[in-house]
Every structure is written in C-alpha cells, then in structure tokens.
Amino acid sequence: MEILERINFLKDEINKANYKYYVEDNPSISDFEYDKMFAELKDLEAKNPLFIAPDSPTQRVGSISEKFLSYKHKHRLYSLDNTYNYEDLEKWYDKIVEEYGEQELVCELKIDGLAIALTYENGIFVRGVTRGDGITGEDITNNLKTIKAIPLKLFKPVNIEVRGEIYMPKTSFEKLNEENLKNGEKLFANPRNAASGSLRQLDSSITAKRDLSMFCYTAILEVESGKLKVESNKLNNFQLSTFNFQPDTPKSHFDSIMYLKELGFKINPNIRLCKNAKDAVEYCKEWDEKRFELNYATDGVVIKVNNTAVQEEMGFTSRAPKWATAFKFPPEEVTTTLLDIETGVGKTGVVTPVAILEPVQLGGSTVARASLHNFDEIKRLDVRIGDKVFIKKAAEIIPKVVKIVEDEEHFNRPEYSAPQKCPSCGADLKPHAGEVNLYCDNPDCPEKVCARIEYWVSKEAMDIDNVGPSVIEQLYSKGFIKNAVDLYKLTMQDFMQLDLVKEKSAFNMYNAIQESKTKPLSRLLTALSIRNVGKETAGLLANEFGTLENLKNASIEDLAKIEGVGGIIADEIYNFFRIPETVSMLEELENLGVKPAPPVQNSTDELKGLTFVLTGTLQNMTRDEASEKIKQMGGKTSSSVSKNTSYVIAGENAGSKLDKAQKLGVIILTEDDFMNMIRR
C-alpha cells in the first residue's frame, strides 16, 4: 500500500504544480523539484504498472495512433450567428428584450483556435473530440492529454462535458515557424493553423512538444449522477471513492464559467458580466483596440444571454443558439501592389479572377494572393494591374481586394477586360441565368474536371492524403483519370509512371485511395458535390438515412423534413439521384468497392416506432436536447399533435398542444416520466 500512497502523493503534487503553472500561470515549485518528482513517479510506475492511473501526469507524454476514429457528439456543437456592427448587436438585444425583458449578457473573447469537446466521468478525463461538423468529430484524446492546461482529474468528481478552444500562443507560433524555417520544414500560415496541425498528429509525442493551451467556455453537466462505470481493469477505484457527490447546477452562464474554474479548468480572464447591450458594445470597443496586446489571436467577442432558463426558452435555430451571437472585429486592412490577375476554373465551371500581390503581412500571415470575386467586381473597383490596392482579411475567408489607391498612374494603366474564352479549354464563357459569374460549360474542360477531382480528395470530402493537385493534374494529363471514379481504377504501376514518384509514395497514394472506399457516408455525400449540399448538410443526410440506398430512395417529403435541409435543397437532392449520370456513377463506384461506412451510432433503438411531441419548458434539458435524445434512441419527434402521436411530453406552461393531446386521447408524459423512460 505504501507504494500506491507514494504514487498518489506524487501524482497529486505534480498535477497541482501543472495546474499552478499552466492554468493559473503562477508556478509553485522549481523545475528541478518538478523533474525530480516526475522521475520518481515514472520509476515507481515502471516497476508497478498496475498502479498507472489514467490521470497520472506520466500519461501526458504521448503515443502513436493509426488514425483518428470518428465519434458522434452526445450534444451537438452548434455554430454561432455573427454580427458585424454595433447596430446589429443592439438590434439582436432589443428583440430579446421585447420578448423576455432586460437581460444580463456575458461577453467573452472569441479565441481563434479549434473547438474541442472534453468529457469527464467522475472527474476523470476520458475523451476529447474535435468539433468536426458539430454532429460527429474525431477522437483525439491522446493528443489532448499532452496539453497541460487540460486537467486529467478535476477537483470534484463530476460527470461533465466541457467545450473550449485549443490555441497556440503567438510567441510560440513564431518560435515554431523560426525552427521550421531553419530545418527546411513547412511554415504555418497563422497560430490557428499551427494549433490545428499540431493537434492532428498521429504521433502525439509531436503534439506534446508543441506549446498548446486551452480556454474553456461551455459546461454541460450530466446531472444524473450515481450511475458510474468503474473501470475494473486498473485500480481506479481509489480515485472514485466519493462517487455519491451531487453537482451543483449553475443557474447562469457566468456562474457556469466560474464553476469550470472551480473544477480546475483554464478560463479566459477577460470574461465580463454586462447589464445590457450598451455595456456589451463598450466591451467590444475596448477589446477591438486591446486585442493586439494579447498573446493569442482573437477575432471577436461572443455575447450570450446570462440567464440559463431564458436560454432554454429561446432555444436554437437549425444551426445556432438564438441566445448568443458573435461580434466580429473589423478586419485589418493593408495596402500592397497588384502584380497580376490570374484566372482559374472551379469545380462548377465558374471562372474566377485571383489577385496576385506583392507579398505583405496581414492579420498574422503573409498574403500573396487575394480574391477578386468575379469580373463585375473588378469593373466596379476599377482595378488595373500595377495598382496599389487595399486588401483585408475576413476571419475565415481568404483575403480580398477591397479598393484601390487612386494615384495618378492609375489612369495611365490599361483597364482590365474579362476573358471571353476559358483559360483552360478555350470554350466560350457565358454567365448562368441570374448570376454575374462567367462559366465554362464544357463538361470535359481539363481544369474543371481536375478541380472536381481535387475536391473529391480534399480534407473536406474524402480526405485522401498524399494525392494532391499536382498529382491529379499529372494523372489527368497522362490520361489515367477522367473523373473521380477513375481514381479507384488506378494501379500502383500507374502512379510509378508519374514524375518523381518512387515505389513508397506510389504505394502510399494507392493505399490512401483504397482506404477512402470505406470512409463515412457523409464524406462521400460531400464529395459528390450536390448543389447546396456542403459538409454540414451531408452530415445531416448521413445521420438521417444511414445508407446511400436509403437516401437514394428518400422522397422529397422525407428530405424536406430534416431540420436544416428545407424544400429547395430537398428538390435538388432528389433530382440529383435521378440524373442518369449520377445513377451510373454510383453504380460504378459500388462495383469498384466503394462502400461508405454508416454514421457512428452510439445510440439504441428503444424508442423505435414512437413519435413524440414536445411542448412547454423542460427543466432538465432544452427541447432540442430532448428531441436529440429521442432521435438517438430511435424515436421521432413532430411539431404537431395528431392521432399518430405516441406521446406528448408536457413541460411547464404547455399550451394548445396539450389541449389537443387531451382531446385526441394521446398519452401525456410529465418531464419526470420522460426522464425515467430514457434512463437506461
């Protein structure tokens, strides 16, 4: 027992020192003392491997994974609606006041990093998942364990999901790039890319070497405690002695952030409770100026209604909470010289002009190209090659040219005229109905075809590593591929015939393509480039229908029913699957062995065949969460009561739906009844 006590003592001391250093920024012991304790703990654990607990600081050093597994979020991660000026922010607030009266607001800096969801069971860190599309992310637990600002064990044994932003301090980002430059390695464009690249390492010992940190900003407490799964393979029982602990449930957002702090999480110190929108505007103005003094990148302010009960009443749109908004800081602007205007053909055939610039620093990265949107925009701005231009960066989007500097020489330069022929195939360019863009409609246009295939292999779609744009161009020009389907017909020998490709990289490319055959359905749906179906919608479709077969057979009504899809998109999807080209393409893909994996299901079908209608305010969860839960368990929800309704769940202040249920004789459940029903 003595050894275990010593191990626990060392573990606690080191965890405490980590907390002091990485969370509070206030070191409590010297490096020497720290290293000594760490070495002793490592030694003791090596001799007594049974005593290695998951929250031991020695577990932060890293391991190698083959790939990241997808994980379906228990609670969806929503996006935020944006506001770009103070007026809109006040309007947003006024609308809330109209319905709910004056509300306190919480202002927090929006950290420009990567959103992550962390799960703790009985206070022990068990899982960390990337945001992904908000519904499904990637399990990167091992990498997150190497980040010392993330506690492995909390001060209280709660079941909680915590969300926050992983970021790399600006100074660490600069140092990393300096080193990479020295070693001839790739440079990162900005701190966020560096953080993302560091997090997505299959070898987490690389992640461990990068200086990453995390600010936490959302707490979702799992209130039903007492049900705990004790991992019996290791002696974790010792840490779980207080499992009867009942967590307090914070009644406001601000309290929940303070609660996170109490649990041992790092929170951003610049959070502020504001009385109203006027105060919030003050906060935004203040930080718009001061943000450059911070050692981390921030691109705005997140403003949330403080009162949790009001939040629940307000609920969500299909993509974002109604009780929160992100105020975006006005972007930085710089001037530089326009060296040239290049044109490129996109996957839809759209021809777009790109500004080639004298390289310049903007918002923490070097910019050498900027968007000019379309040829109308060039005319409107009267941009001429050789002009001095203002460029600015809008948060996520590539920089764009906003205006010219009207110097005298400007008028001596020739005006720019839009091309009439496709830069790739020479076909005549035409605008499509109702659009200002020019299109190349030649289905065999080389650049268009390549853009389609490039999108197919991109991170967003099938995520086929090792097969980049230059490989695709070569494969195409050598006649090995004419479309994305052809990728699956390629042999190792085909790759060997490309310039500079040796056996090993040929194998890697071949292999990456083969592996993509069983990627999740949502990726295949994204790759198909159905009009108006991006990553998020593809995720919704995959979740709803599970298989390609089901989706192909879905009626327009089935499609339109999905929250976030709607009538027009439903039409497009329905029609897409009935185009002969689509039919033969999907057939060919299937024959080549492309069999997408169904969406990750950590759910059951206990509520299969049942339809629920929710009404009134629930206490334990929002209505959205309740319907999510029902769907996860195989049930359906509907917005109106009919004979086909199995149950009506009536919360507080339930209205006409309750009356109708009584009239129709539909069974009415209280929230408690429902909670009992879904408890496993």
Ligand SMILES: [Zn+2]
């Ligand atoms: Zn063309």
